[in-house]
Amino acid sequence: MTLRVDNLAKHYGASAVFSGVNLQAARGEFVAIVGESGVGKSTLLNCMAGLDSWDGGTVYLDGVNLNAQSDDARALLRRSKVGFVFQAFHVLPHLDVTQNVALPLLLLGTPDARRVQDMLDALAIGALARRLPQQLSGGQLQRVAIARALVHRPALLLADEPTGNLDPQTASLVMQALVAQCRNHGTTLILVTHSGTATLAADRVLRLSTQGLAPIGEPGAPGAGPVS
Numbered sequence: 001m002t003l004r005v006d007n008l009a010k011h012y013g014a015s016a017v018f019s020g021v022n023l024q025a026a027r028g029e030f031v032a033i034v035g036e037s038g039v040g041k042s043t044l045l046n047c048m049a050g051l052d053s054w055d056g057g058t059v060y061l062d063g064v065n066l067n068a069q070s071d072d073a074r075a076l077l078r079r080s081k082v083g084f085v086f087q088a089f090h091v092l093p094h095l096d097v098t099q100n101v102a103l104p105l106l107l108l109g110t111p112d113a114r115r116v117q118d119m120l121d122a123l124a125i126g127a128l129a130r131r132l133p134q135q136l137s138g139g140q141l142q143r144v145a146i147a148r149a150l151v152h153r154p155a156l157l158l159a160d161e162p163t164g165n166l167d168p169q170t171a172s173l174v175m176q177a178l179v180a181q182c183r184n185h186g187t188t189l190i191l192v193t194h195s196g197t198a199t200l201a202a203d204r205v206l207r208l209s210t211q212g213l214a215p216i217g218e219p220g221a222p223g224a225g226p227v228s
Helices: 041-048 071-081 097-107 113-122 138-150 168-185
Strands: 003-012 015-025 030-034 056-061 082-085 156-160 188-192 204-209 212-215
Touching (some): 003 041, 015 041, 015 204, 030 041, 041 156, 041 188, 082 138, 097 113, 097 138, 113 138, 138 156, 138 168, 168 188
Parallel strands (some): 030 188, 030 204, 082 156
Antiparallel strands (some): 003 056, 204 212
């Protein structure tokens, strides 16, 4: 999937969260987005997925103009082509690991127990298949969230601080698993993070400021500088 964002702007009242955001991501590309707390990184991801509204500009997913789509049409596009990994996991507490991961396939009407098990094994949580979320560690929960986001083989994966709640060693293992799965399936990955370590495998690192996105280290670019 290709993702294209043209001159995107978002305001809360008279205050600009960001403006002039432009981004093109090719199939299979890994783009990391960094920036100060409160600059709107999570909001930008939500806009890319059509989960949040924006005041100006356009988002295209695989050539489809999200501005022109109804809420139902956006939801169907997300269901089939987009995965989302949240910092807070958002796994369903009453479902076990297998049931949580299988949910996207069930919603698409394409249940596949073998694919679910293969995804669990790929993320080293196959032995936890029948555990409930409250029986898991933070790192295990995040692996469940990643498996759920990838099991339907989305063309685009949006990841919001996926290692923000994890200790450094667990965070490194989770990032390795996340990137490996995206590379294996040619999934475009857009990841927002505060972690310099999480950006090391990225094809590009961009900094978000109120003036838009700029490559890290580009002389004179808004927000250019070290990753933070």
